[in-house]
Amino acid sequence: MTSQKIKFGLVGCGRISSRHIAALAAFRENAVLTCVCDLIADRAAIKAAEYIREASCRGKGSIMKPRIYLNLDDMLENEDIDVLSICTPSGLHPIHGIKAAGKHIHVLTEKPMGIDLPSADKLIKACEENEVRLFVMMQNRLNSTVRLLKRSMDKGRFGRIHMLLSNVLWQRPQSYYDQAPWRGTWEMDGGAFCNQAIHYVDMLQWLGGPVETAAALTGTLGRQIEAEDTGSAVIRYKSGAIGSLNVTMLTFPRNVEGSISVLGEKGTVKIGGMALNRIEKWEFETSDDDDLLAAESCYEPADVYGYGHTAYYSNVLDVLGGKAEPCADGPEGRKSLELVCAIYRSAREGEVVFLPDDSINHIDSSIYMTR
Numbered sequence: 001m002t003s004q005k006i007k008f009g010l011v012g013c014g015r016i017s018s019r020h021i022a023a024l025a026a027f028r029e030n031a032v033l034t035c036v037c038d039l040i041a042d043r044a045a046i047k048a049a050e051y052i053r054e055a056s057c058r059g060k061g062s063i064m065k066p067r068i069y070l071n072l073d074d075m076l077e078n079e080d081i082d083v084l085s086i087c088t089p090s091g092l093h094p095i096h097g098i099k100a101a102g103k104h105i106h107v108l109t110e111k112p113m114g115i116d117l118p119s120a121d122k123l124i125k126a127c128e129e130n131e132v133r134l135f136v137m138m139q140n141r142l143n144s145t146v147r148l149l150k151r152s153m154d155k156g157r158f159g160r161i162h163m164l165l166s167n168v169l170w171q172r173p174q175s176y177y178d179q180a181p182w183r184g185t186w187e188m189d190g191g192a193f194c195n196q197a198i199h200y201v202d203m204l205q206w207l208g209g210p211v212e213t214a215a216a217l218t219g220t221l222g223r224q225i226e227a228e229d230t231g232s233a234v235i236r237y238k239s240g241a242i243g244s245l246n247v248t249m250l251t252f253p254r255n256v257e258g259s260i261s262v263l264g265e266k267g268t269v270k271i272g273g274m275a276l277n278r279i280e281k282w283e284f285e286t287s288d289d290d291d292l293l294a295a296e297s298c299y300e301p302a303d304v305y306g307y308g309h310t311a312y313y314s315n316v317l318d319v320l321g322g323k324a325e326p327c328a329d330g331p332e333g334r335k336s337l338e339l340v341c342a343i344y345r346s347a348r349e350g351e352v353v354f355l356p357d358d359s360i361n362h363i364d365s366s367i368y369m370t371r
């Protein structure tokens with residue numbers, strides 16, 4: 001019964017939209033994709049067909065083809081949808097989310113929720129004022145490995161936490177950046193911290209708690225882009241613990257690691273693999289039933305995106321059904337963006353940045369481009 005299903009529209013029919021389509025197809029009993037929008041007609045048509053193909057394999061009964069739009073305003077004007085899934089370039093997420101909220105439509109935005117705090121705040125406010133939900137795609141929080149680690153931290157198994165370390169040692173060739181003009185620009189994307197490593201920035205702040213200070217160095221060492229392809233950041237948590245994040249998109253010859261390690265007085269855990277998919281170290285002073293789950297929580301994803309989009313959509317549907325709290329709402333999504341902005345300001349000005357930092361606003365492209 002289509003009328004009882006939660007109706008989704010999707011804007012931005014590029015690479016990541018396939019993950020949203022696969023998730024919506026998997027939940028075809030509870031949700032339906034009624035419309036898709038892209039500036040490029042062929043892309044929208046391909047994704048509409050992809051949805052029919054995927055959803056048809058996931059259950060019985062015919063699937064209506066999503067209607068196609070080339071303009072988001074037209075889609076929002078003509079469609080009666082409950083949720084807008086936003087898969088456009090990052091700098092457009094707040095604008096597109098605010099348009100949806102203004103029509104009383106829930107917002108599910110890809111990460112990062114924007115590339116500057118003022119527009120992210122406007123999006124949060126628009127969703128609050130219109131009483132709609134704001135979901136930010138932080139799908140790695142739902143990795144089985146990560147959930148186990150988070151639970152062990154919530155149980156206090158580490159004792160005092162001393163250090164969190166994260167490495168994002170990936171490869172993005174120039175051809176990846178050349179696929180779309182927005183990639184690697186300050187206006188629409190940011191660099192390795194804001195785009196590829198944002199999930200790891202989120203892990204550091206979600207697992208380690210509030211951050212007090214951040215210091216960073218960044219460089220554009222191998223790619224023809226405005227923003228950084230490489231950098232290191234060091235943070236001090238309000239708890240006193242120290243964190244660090246090393247990021248490069250220049251790893252030879254391919255992605256080698258996407259990891260996080262937590263070191264406490266009574267426990268050490270490292271989750272690694274290509275994208276937080278394998279528990280490589282799991283050792284605690286005292287045993288717990290969770291220790292038996294460490295090996296079986298590991299999995300092999302096909303790529304660095306993992307399988308989290310489907311798990312994330314499950315949470316979205318549960319929240320809208322009144323059965324769960326959001327995995328990552330607007331204020332949660334803002335935290336990783338705030339830390340990225342602090343990292344960028346530190347790299348730009350050569351100073352340690354204290355959080356919250358009222359002077360962090362837009363990523364100032366003119367300053368970067370003169371460096």
Ligand SMILES: NC(=O)c1ccc[n+]([C@@H]2O[C@H](COP(=O)([O-])OP(=O)(O)OC[C@H]3O[C@@H](n4cnc5c(N)ncnc54)[C@H](O)[C@@H]3O)[C@@H](O)[C@H]2O)c1
Pocket residue numbers: 011012013014015016017037038039040043070071072087088089090091092110111112137139180195305
């Ligand atoms: N969650 C994750 O792990 C993950 C992974 C990859 C990308 N992403 C995020 O998803 C977003 C999209 O990334 P991508 O790799 O799919 O990019 P992409 O360039 O492949 O796709 C973006 C699409 O948006 C369309 N578009 C641009 N402006 C538009 C507008 N005004 N109206 C309608 N359509 C418009 C483009 O034509 C393009 O088809 C980015 O914010 C990125 O950071 C998230």
